[in-house]
Amino acid sequence: MLEKLFQGVKEFQQEDFEKHRKLFESLYNNQDPHTLFIGCCDSRVVPSMITKTAPGELFIIRNIANIVPPYKETEEFVSTIAAIEYALHKINIKNIVICGHSNCGGCEALYLEEEKTKDIPNVKKWLELAGEVKKRVSKIVPANDIRARDWMTEQLNVVLQIEHLLTYPGVKKRVKEGSLNILGWHYIIQTGEIYNYSFEKRKFELLRENDIK
Numbered sequence: 001m002l003e004k005l006f007q008g009v010k011e012f013q014q015e016d017f018e019k020h021r022k023l024f025e026s027l028y029n030n031q032d033p034h035t036l037f038i039g040c041c042d043s044r045v046v047p048s049m050i051t052k053t054a055p056g057e058l059f060i061i062r063n064i065a066n067i068v069p070p071y072k073e074t075e076e077f078v079s080t081i082a083a084i085e086y087a088l089h090k091i092n093i094k095n096i097v098i099c100g101h102s103n104c105g106g107c108e109a110l111y112l113e114e115e116k117t118k119d120i121p122n123v124k125k126w127l128e129l130a131g132e133v134k135k136r137v138s139k140i141v142p143a144n145d146i147r148a149r150d151w152m153t154e155q156l157n158v159v160l161q162i163e164h165l166l167t168y169p170g171v172k173k174r175v176k177e178g179s180l181n182i183l184g185w186h187y188i189i190q191t192g193e194i195y196n197y198s199f200e201k202r203k204f205e206l207l208r209e210n211d212i213k
């Protein structure tokens with residue numbers, strides 16, 4: 001598999017880079033991305049591919065289960081908080097997308113029995129940030145319907161992380177004055193579909209071609 005990586009670098013430099021040389025050269029000393037994309041580490045979620053964006057357009061944070069820790073000055077979870085802080089105050093981002101996805105192992109791990117989390121104590125600790133989702137889901141989905149449970153967990157997790165995002169200094173104010181958009185997405189791996197969260201209707205709606213202008 002190592003060979004595949006080196007071959008990939010070679011092909012990138014000879015083909016893709018050459019094709020977009022002007023773009024890369026124009027980006028050499030500056031970035032001005034319009035969107036902060038917060039997604040899961042999952043290898044099947046490729047932010048630039050699903051949004052058809054080029055280098056320089058997305059500022060990307062990836063972590064297990066696309067979690068946003070609530071804002072605080074802290075020594076815990078510094079990586080994600082710092083990246084959001086930087087995007088808000090040093091890049092002046094215009095949009096923030098929190099993108100969950102289907103078949104999310106992180107969301108599923110919320111339900112793992114104690115025994116099965118022994119070798120992943122840090123994942124377990126990290127997922128406590130989404131613990132509230134379990135409670136919300138259990139109120140609306142029967143415990144034995146695993147499919148519905150997972151789907152709802154992935155969606156309500158995005159909603160919870162939007163709530164966390166609103167705890168960051170300045171976010172509420174910027175959203176209110178219209179200089180910052182927050183989007184919640186549920187990306188479906190096997191169909192390419194994206195469900196977009198409607199703040200008005202408080203539910204996810206499939207993005208259809210006609211809705212996209």
Ligand SMILES: [Zn+2]
Nearest residue numbers: 040042104105
């Ligand atoms: Zn995931």
